[in-house]
Structure formats: structure tokens, C-alpha cells
Amino acid sequence: MEDILILGIESSCDETAASVVKNGRVVLSNVISSQIDLHTVYGGVVPEIASRQHIARINQVITQALSEAGVTLDDITAVAVTYGPGLVGALLVGVAEAKAIAFATGKPLVGVHHIEGHISANYIENEQLEPPFACLVVSGGHTHLVRVADYGKYEILGRTRDDAAGEAFDKVARAIGLGYPGGPKIDRVSKEGNPDAITFPRAKVAESEYDFSFSGLKSAVLNYLNSCEMKGIPVVTEDVAASFQKAVVDVLVEHSMHAIDEYGFEKFAIAGGVASNSALRAAFEEACAKKGVKFYHPSPIFCTDNAAMIAVAGYYEYIAGTRSGYDLNAVPNLKLGER
Ligand code: KG4
Ligand code: ZN
Helix, strand or coil: CCCCEEEEEECCCCEEEEEEEECCCEEEEEEEEECHHHHHCCCCCCHHHHHHHHHHHHHHHHHHHHHHHCCCHHHCCEEEEEEECCCHHHHHHHHHHHHHHHHHHCCCEEEEEHHHHHHHHHHHHCCCCCCCEEEEEECCCCEEEEEEEECCEEEEEEEECCCCHHHHHHHHHHHCCCCCCHHHHHHHHHCCCCCCCCCCCCCCCCCCCCCECCHHHHHHHHHHHHHHHHHCCCCCHHHHHHHHHHHHHHHHHHHHHHHHHHHCCCEEEEECHHHHCHHHHHHHHHHHHHHCCEEECCCHHHHCCCCHHHHHHHHHHHHCCCCECCCCCCCCCCCCCCC
């Protein structure tokens, strides 16, 4: 059988990325141009700056991805691109670029859902992983507990009602003076802190056992900081970070284990930027081992936004016959499982 090479393109937020993946599992190149330094001064991603940077960098990033993979556009089987969800102006840059390449080369175009990409990152280093399994997607924009019934077939079991897990990390990091992006910084300083120093709430959503809510936890951290200030009690940043992180991890693990029990999943995966959190990984490792459930997670570089995951998801969509037209548009609030 001839090799299938997918060129993946990702520009939904603040990473301009391109990758070439062979037969859905072998990453030949994975180029990521991060804009974090440009957004740090503003304390978060500025959409207008993100769009302009994507335009400035995308051609170079794609050229580099092709050259590192040792291929040319002629060798590519199809072009896969994130078309939602994400920032509309940012998404549009990748979508327009992918359409231009597909049109100029006559290669098929495949629009990919960003979350499907995050989930698919698990296929890269786990050759034996195949659906069905459950996947917890925790990123800056999303917190979804998903049943992966088959390639391209998803059922959302639970989701956040307010802030995404990564968003909570970023907001709390800002409040305790760690800056942006907060997740990796909280992860780092928590190692020096006591996770049981402060008891923060583990929020439950009354009507849905699998849904999440993180805004109450964020408020509890802010209230704690305020009360310390008013009482003149010094704040131990490491303890606040570690206690907050534990509250998030506890809820994510508890809901996920509940789903494993109810649905009888034998495999469990995590995905998205927050999936690179060391305490989260350790907690899932332990909880899954206790149940005899196989635990999967991508390497950190495939957890945060990248284009390899888009090429992998694009491969499975491609072999299933999915094709997008030249009218493919950016869909900022695209739902998982919709086309
Ligand atoms: O998947 P991602 O790169 O972008 C989105 O699709 O949102 O996720 C970025 C998020 C940010 O909120 C960042 O703070 C968080 O992932 N993150 C982490 C860690 N590394 C990144 N959160 C906790 N611990 C980490 N080590
Ligand atoms: Zn993402």
C-alpha cells in the first residue's frame, strides 16, 4: 500500500504550526512557532496580534515542515487544517492557506476539529491505541470528557459549565503573581508547596455527574488571597498553587473514574495543554492502575497546540472519505462531531 502523507496546519490560537505525518501515526516533522512572548506583556492572547503573526509566519512554518520531513508538496496526499473552534481571525489564516495549497496542487482538503486533533495526539506515540476509549480533553479553551466510540465518532459525556481547566490555571496564576501562561508556572511552583495547606472547594454540578465548574474554585482562591491581605497574613504562593492544583486534579480524576465505572472503559487517555501537568499525570496514572485501566497520554509537545495532532486526525478523516470544499470557512464555535 502506498504511504499516505498528510500536511497538517494549525492556527486556532497563538501557535502557528505545520507538520507532516505518515500513515496517521509517524510524525516526520512538527514545526511550532509560538507567539507566547508577544502576548505575555498583555497577560493573555490578543486576537488581533495573533492573526497578524500567523500571516507573517505561516509560509515559513510550512516550508520548514516540508523540508524537515524531506518531502515536497508533490509528495503530500492531502492537506488537513483546523477550521474550528478557536479565534476566528486566527483560524482564517490557516484555512485560507490550506485552501490555497489544495487549490494550487489539486490535493484534497480536509477540515479538522481542533478537539479531535487534541484527542488524536494520543495515537502518535501509542501505536496499539485504538478506539473505543474515554478521553479527558483539558486545554485553555476546553474541558470535555469524551467517549471516543470510533475514529471520528465522539460523544461528549461532560463539559465545563464556565471556565476551562487551563483558563482557571491561567487566572489563578495571574492572581498569585506568576504571570502568563499560568499552567506550566503553577505546575512548577506547586512542587515546592503543600497541596493540603488550604482546602479549596471541589465543585459539583447538581444536574450532571460528568460536568465541571471551575469558576467557584477561582473565586475561592481570590477570596483566600483577599482575606490574607486584610488580616495581614503572608501568602505562601507555593502552597496556594499546590492546593489549587490539587482541587482541579481531584475533580478531573473523580469524574473520569466515575465514567470509567459507569461505561466500563478499558482504556483512558488525556489530551490538551493541561494534560502535560505533572500532578495530573501522576494522579491519573495511579487512579487508572488501581482500576486496571490502561492509561495513555501524549508527550508534552503533543499536548499543547501543534499541527501533528491535526495531521493525525486529518488522516483518519481522509481515509473515512471526509473532503472539504474550497468554501471551507473558519467556525469559531464548532461543536465536536459536527461538520
Ligand atoms: O491545548 P492548548 O495549548 O491550547 C488550547 O487549545 O487552549 O492549552 C493551553 C493551556 C493554557 O491554559 C496553559 O496554561 C495550560 O494549557 N497548560 C498547563 C500546563 N501546560 C500548559 N496547565 C497546567 N499544567 C501545565 N503543565
Ligand atoms: Zn488546543
